[in-house]
Amino acid sequence: MIKVESLSKTYGGFKAVDDVSFTARPGRVTGFLGPNGAGKTTTMRIMVGLTPATSGSATVSGRRFADLPNPGLEVGVLLDASAQHAGRTGREILTVAQRTMGLPGSRVDEILDLVSLTPTESGRRVRNYSLGMRQRLGIAAALLGEPEVLILDEPANGLDPAGIRWMRDLLRGYADRGGTVLLSSHLLHEIEVIADDLVVIGNGRIVAQGTKAELLASAGTLVRTPDVPTLSQALTGAGVAFAPMTDALRVEADPDVVGRVALAAGVALTELRAAEGAGLEEMFLELTADTQREGVAA
Amino acid sequence: MTAAVLEHEVVRTERPTPARIPMSRLISVELRKSFDTRSGFWLMASIGILAVIATVATIVFAPESELDYEAFASAIGFPMAVVLPIIAALLVTSEWSQRSGLTTFTLVPHRGRVITAKLAVSVGIGAVSMLIAAAIGAVGNVVGTAITGTDTVWNVSAAELSYIIIANVLGMLVGFMLGVLMRNSAAAIVGYFVYSFALPPLTFLLAQNQQWFKDLQPWVDFNYAQGNLFNGVMTGTYWAQLAVTTFVWLVVPLVVGLRLVLRSEVK
Incomplete structure (x- = not known):
């Protein structure tokens, strides 16, 4: 369970995150949807303590992230698959994480198997990885400690269609076993197929939230x-x-x-x-148009 | 909440709260991280390699009359003074420059503990390196004098050796401090060279020309105060000068850097 309450983050005069509150529940996949630069990543970074909040709070399993004694065993985090030391092998990155969490070494092989990275691939240095392989490695690192909560920022980026399908099934199974999954995306259709609940954010503010069924309900x-x-x-x-x-x-x-x-x-x-769902799509397009990056054609 | 959610919550067994990650584990992980990349491995290996090169060079180039342990110690000392601080700086800055800090600081959301573990690893590497260097120098001294047929002279006392180790660990801590302060590999390394190799000639020049600075120098110039460690004689005054300059040039900026590390965003 993830609970975010009145979270705000201001950079100078710019409100990157503005009074954001929502809850991601166990057994459900919560989609965090918004155009680029809407504040999704900042919100997630605040949740895991990498960015200090200006005000408000975020708790995971009822505790502040910094109060978790061994966070890797309780929360799996993937914020940026490219943020790894390029000179380490994939296997070494997982081994460092496994040792930090205090898990048995065999867990690394199990998880490599789960994300379908072959021994040859895991023995390569990360600088030679494609984005898709980095995402798989990042998901492996997040799942390593068998956490109850997953926080994933744009995990589908760089995955091929088969990879997206694989990840969708993986996260679905994870939530069905009682896990809490929060994943962000800037693509409505990508998140529509996997999420149970949706939180839509634009310009730092939440513009809609609820179950997918509610938000996609027939609107004219x-x-x-x-x-x-x-x-x-x-x-x-x-x-x-x-x-x-x-x-x-x-x-x-x-x-x-x-x-x-x-x-x-x-x-x-x-x-x-x-x-x-046209209502949601329209709202989403409006949000995107406001940022004036993709233009109307999006 | 729906019935399905409640059902899941029943299925999921309550797990015990895990134990806090012990410091010993953080230190062993940080030690592993300093060896597990090609660049890290070769940087570490360079300590031994450079010590051997310096030893061989001393045997080949030093005149027979000067072939004593002190000659080996100073020949090995110079590459150590360059490599060790770089190792210490990179230990810290790679988390930012390589962005691995995103993972490190989410697995251990207490940056102070991670930095402390890195500090322990730095000092450990520094001390072990110096002992290895001293041993390589000793072998060089025995082999070198055997080749030339001269007497083997051990003219570095245990106290002098410990001063040299202290000086190198201090240099390493300067590298560490710059790493914490800059959080950027290139900036920290350049900073170290300015600190240790560009400043001393300038302060020397200033002291030559300005009497007031010449009187003040032992108390304000960190490099000057460290120089006494290499001269092998440390009086109470020298220790006091070393303590004062260490505080100003090492401890204060380290504290400032730590505050920045604890507060800044990890991007």
Whole structure:
């Protein structure tokens, strides 16, 4: 269980994390979602004591991270897979962690097997690793002490589709056995398939949180047409509220109502469906647009 | 919370709180980390290699009349004074420069304990290195004088040897302090060379030209105060000068560096 309460972090006048509160529960995968620079990594770094908080608190299994006597046995952390001494072999990095935690040496072989790093690969120096291999090594290091809580920052980065599938199954199994998993991502679809709960953050503030089912609940109708202006006009005329999306409209009415309006206006549709998750996606796109990095095309 | 969550909590057996990581384990892990990369290994090996090279060079180049233990001790002493502080500095700075600190300080969220373990490893490496160097020098002295057929002269007393060890450990601590203060490998190494090799000629020049500084120098110049250790005679005044300069030039910046380490973000 991870509990974050009113966490804030200010750099000069810039609020990187602004009054963030949420709980990641045992037995569930909590997705921490937000565009680049939203404050996900800073929040996670504060949780594990690498960055001091300006105010607020974060506890893991009811204790401050610094109060955990042997943190590796209670919390598995992967913040940046590239933050390793490039001159050590993968096996050596795990051995150093295993010795620090006081685990038997055989645990290193078990965990290498679990993340599918071969003896040849684990004998190579990390500077020769691909990003995907570094992620596997980082996940191995996080799982080494069989912790009850996992904190993973963008663990899917650099993994190939098969690797992403593998990690998803691994984390699912982990949560199903009662573990608490918090993982961050800037990709909605990546997190949608694995998370039970979602915490969405933008510009340092939490903009939405709840179970995936709640957040992705049907929110009106998604309608796509080559002739957006005519349909917009018709919908306004029919007194139905709607919001324009990139190349479609999200209408606050059922699909059959929208269909009849479109028929009356003589507008051809390319797509008409209940807008499951469109609300979240739209909100997420807005957040991304605000940071003005990906632009509207994202 | 849903029923499923509660069910999981029942399934998960309550585990006992693990014991705190003992200091001895941190020290052994830090010692391992100083050997387990190619650069780390060769830096350590260079202590022995350089001592052997210096010994052979002394046998080959030193005139027969000067072939005594002191000649070997000073020949080996110089590479030690360069290598040991670099080892100590890198022990600290690699956590930042290589970013391995992210893992180190999450596995042990008490930076002071990690730094203490590194300090213990530094001093240990320094003392052992000096003993190895002294032994290599002794072998050189025996072999060298056997080759030349001259008498083997042991003109370094136990007290003098211990002064040299103290001086080198102090130099190593300066490297360590700069590592803690700078947290950057290149900056710490450059800093050490400025501290130990660029400053002494400047203070020497100043003392030559300014009488007030010449009187003050023993009490403010760390390198000058350490020089007495190599001269083999330490009076009470010399010890006091060494203590004062060590405090100002080593202890104070180390404390400042430690505060920075404890408060800073590990990126």
